[in-house]
Amino acid sequence: QVQLVESGGGLGQAGGSLRLSCAASGSIFSINAMGWYRQAPGKQRELVADITRSGSTNYLDSVKGRFTISRDNAKNTVYLQMNSLKPEDTAIYYCKASTWSGGINYWGKGTLVTVSS
Numbered sequence: 001q002v003q004l005v006e007s008g009g010g011l012g013q014a015g016g017s018l019r020l021s022c023a024a025s026g027s028i029f030s031i032n033a034m035g036w037y038r039q040a041p042g043k044q045r046e047l048v049a050d051i052t053r054s055g056s057t058n059y060l061d062s063v064k065g066r067f068t069i070s071r072d073n074a075k076n077t078v079y080l081q082m083n084s085l086k087p088e089d090t091a092i093y094y095c096k097a098s099t100w101s102g103g104i105n106y107w108g109k110g111t112l113v114t115v116s117s
Helices: none
Strands: 002-007 010-013 018-026 031-039 046-051 057-059 067-072 077-082 091-099 105-107 111-116
Touching (some): 002 091, 018 031, 018 111, 057 067
Antiparallel strands (some): 002 018, 046 057, 067 077
16 A cells, blocks of 8 residues: 655646645555646646656656656655646646556645645
8 A cells, every 4th residue: 555645735826836745654665656646626637747767758748848746766655846826727636657568557645736826
């Protein structure tokens, strides 16, 4: 089992920045990719960014150039630096961790990000 705890959400202003953190504990050795998803009211959950243990990244088109995902394997923590925030970034952000086989996914409880215009 893997436990994920997100932090860093809150209220941001348009054009401003926030940084999210997700700390993993438990069977860390089983985890390869970690990432951030978000779900806005009335919308489906979508991938924002993910990163493999080796550092390969993938981003949602609308956040490219504004958000940066990074990972500290020694601390078992993944970060999402969000710059140039927009009101449409408002959502609950969830941390996800996937096993090497991709067969098991673990989710955090989510952290709310609200961006005011």
